[in-house]
Amino acid sequence: MNFAKRLIAPLCLGLVFSVTGWAQSAAPFPGVITIAVDASQAPAKLFHTTMSIPVAAGPLTLLYPKWIPGEHAPSGPLDGLTGMKFMAAGQPLEWRRDDVNLYAIHLTVPAGIRELKISLDYVSPADDRPGFTAGTSATAKMAVLSWNWMLLYPAGFPADRITYKASLRLPSGWHWGSPLPLAATSGDTIEFQPVSLYTLVDSPVIAGEFFQGIPLTSPGAWPPVELDIAADSAAALQMSPELEQHYKQLVTEAGQLFGATHYRDYHFLLSLSDHVAHFGLEHHEANDSRGRERSLIDPSLNQLMAGLLPHEYTHSWNGKFRRPAGLNTPDYDVPMKDELLWVYEGLTEYLGNVLTARSGLLTPEQYRDNLALTAASMEYRSGRTWRPLLDTAVDASKLYDSSEDWRNWRRSVDFYPEGELLWLEADTTIRNLTAGKKSLDDFCRLFEGAPGLVRDAVPAAKSYTFDDVVAALNQVAPYDWRKFWLDRLGSTSPHAPLGGVEAGGWKLTFDDNESELMKIEESVGKSTNLNYSLGLILENEDGHIADVRFGSPAAQAGIMPGMKLVAVNGRAWSPEVMRDALTAAKSSPEALLLLVQNTEYFKTYSVNYHDGNRYPHLVVNGKPDVLTGIIKQHGESVK
Ligand SMILES: [Zn+2]
Secondary structure (H helix, E strand, O other), X not given: OOOOOOOOOOOOOOEEEOOOOOEEEOOOOOOEEEEEEEOOOHHHOEEEEEEEEEXXXXXXXXXXXXXXXXXXXXXXXXXXXXXXXXXXXXXXXXXXXXXXXXXXXXEEEOOOOOEEEEEEXXXXXXXXXXXXXXXXXXXXXXXXXXXXXXXXXXXXXXXHHOEEEEEEEOOOOXXXXXXXXXXXXXXXXXXXXXXXXXXXXXXXXXEEOEEEEEEOOOOOOOOOEEEEEEEOOOHHHOOOHHHHHHHHHHHHHHHHHHOOOXXXXXXXXXXXXXXXXXXXXXXXXXXXXXXXOOOOOOHHHHHHHOOHHHHHHHOOOEOOOEEEHHHOOOOOOOOOOXXXXXXXXXXXXXXXXXXXXXXXXXXXXXXXXXXXXXXXXXXXXXXXXXXXXXXXXXXXXXXXXXXXXXXXXXXXXXXXXXXXXXXXXXXXXXXXXXOOOOOHHHHHHHHHHOOOOOOOOOOOOEEEOHHHHHHHHHHHOOOOHHHHHHHHHOOOOOXXXXXXXXXXXXXXXXXXXXXXXXXXXXXXXXXEEEOOOOOEEEEOOOOEEEEEOOOOHHHHHOOOOOOEEEEEOOEEOOHHHHHHHHHHHOOOOOXXXXXXXXXXXXXXXXXXXXXXXXXXXXXXXXXXXXXXXXXXOOOOOOO
16 A cells, blocks of 8 residues: 655644654644534435534645554545535635545635535445445445544544544434434434544444344443344344343353453444345444344344354454554554454454353354364465465455455465464463463453443553563463464464364364355355365356365366356256265266366366365364363353
């Protein structure tokens, strides 16, 4: 990425340079910026903002948020910023975009002007577009609003030193949820209390016609936790009492794990729609989690979504309260450094899945099936022979965007799945070193829990470095933790780090029985996963070869991503025809004949493979079953 390296804002006393070269003031921005968002046309995906900024005469640089916290990338949706106009004393003011930093707008405020009025639109994607918050975020019946879409901020001040007073107009009759402190409501307009820019951007709003707010903590308990759900239908809100109980248990289990909380009022903001982008994004006092419309009422979809809310909730501790120094940037223009995402995301992936099982959202068997898929996908990742795990973190801002073709050889954001395996190994190592007296739970309490947020304080991030992680682990159980991590993060071994699975009492095996979870993943993804046999991942609709594992039988025969499978042994391809052919080949000396289309040409590839269908599982390995102890319920049962 290219970043402005030159100073544009005027230099005055008390200013220091930020990484990008914008002057950063130690003093707060003088005055309060007001922002009024009209979301009454949210179903049409159009959002209108008017802002008022106190200004002084002279050059002024305003920034559009670029590096979005939690997205770990310069993903601010600049293409959605439209209709932008600036007015001073009723007269339009000229503006000029920076030639290098396209997220910066330069103006000159005339003499005598003390207030700048801005009006702008944010146009949300009109089609069903994937991605994070820049993806589709509104339907006819609901929307999730990210304030960073719809505002500008003055360069030169940290985000926690600029005060915004926000109001929001919703479509008539829509209900809403947000951790943003409320001042007043009037009809369909909500007035919020003044907060810092940091808190505003960290506090999205979910709203919709079909809406339910469910308390997950007892009345009067502090801090309160609420599950706010907006869906595309009333039916989608009908969660079973058992499932609601599991989400309440999740709050208890997280409290038990970390020993303290860092929020004043926490809101799970859950979107249920087949048309919004599907992801989860953490905030200090909320998470923006998005699943398919029937995720709470369809058992298969529910199993797929089970780990989402626990993962995002874990981030309130690991990611928001404790944050890698390179991600704890003063504003949205300073580039983030992603190298410690193996802690931020990897540890969250491990803890999130453990909490999913501890709270009953997954059974122990379902948890193990998920772990088996994670272990297998990393064990069969050909790119691990050239790219160490650490590099997937350093390069994360590009890898999040990378396509599925060549993923096995390129690697992806593997610090999530491989991070989970490594933190399981750290957990079992602590348990072994201390004869079971201590565990990673002790590290979590020490590193992520203490000190908890005192009442009425504003949540704040506490930075850490690699050395801090090593020191905290040493405090729990003395060991050469530096070497432990450096060896694993720098490894180019063809094999995944399965030491934690093994020390947990289990081992990765393959047979021809597909787990329920893998069947669901294939069914929902409309794909066929032959990664552990032929080395192919196929799209069912047209036989498109989404990816090929390097070194696999398919790759050795010359089949590569982007081609299309047409026929297997002379018969039109289907998942069933392929599986039957793999089974038959076990007892036949003949090679499989795959007719494949590459652009406009057809060719038959001969694949010499006789090991049948292969799907991953975990089975006991004869050692004590530590894993089952890790994932059993720890807190008291919620009544
Ligand atoms: Zn995460």
